[in-house]
Amino acid sequence: MTLLGPSAAPSGEELTRRAQAGETGALGLLIARHQASMRAVALSLLGYGPDVEDAVQDASLTALRRIGDVRGGAAVGAWLRAIVRMACRMRLRALREVPGLDGLDQLQLSDDEGSPPERHIVRHAMRDWTWEAVKGLPQH
Structure with missing residues (x-):
């Protein structure tokens, strides 16, 4: 038995129109319909991990605020994936930015590290070594 007529699921265009009119349940249905493809996009860009769910959640919140930007219900899936x-x-x-390493230049060196010029050289060598080690870390 197929479900047709009044009990059939609303189309994407109808849900988009209703969501734009302020019906949050319609937006919830739209997001639920497209959640698998939204998650697939996040997985392809971020790999497995908690950031995937966070990115999908952030996108859902953005969709809630910007549903009025959608032009036509047929484009809502592509819009959500974007x-x-x-x-x-x-x-x-945000992962590329490594907070807290800006102060490496001010590392305190002990007195047994030589004269001021030697301290300066050691300080810069330590900073360069640290930055090279940080660059060698995996993205995650």
Whole structure:
């Protein structure tokens, strides 16, 4: 038995129109329909890990705020996937920034490390070695 008529699931266009009118349940249905493809995009960009779910969640919140930007219900899937890609890129960009390493130049050296010029050389060598080690770490 097939379900047709009034009990059939609403189309993407209808759900988009209803979501744009302020019906949050319609947006929830849209996101539920496209959640697998949204997760697939996040997995392809971030790999397995907790960031995948976080990126999908961030994209869902962005979709809630910006549902009015969608032009036509047929494009909502591509629009949601684009939002996930942006959320993933922002997460990857944040991973590249290594906080807390700016102060490596001010490492305190003990007195047994020689005269001021030698301390300066040791300090710079330590900083260069540390940055090279950080660059060698995996992205995750």
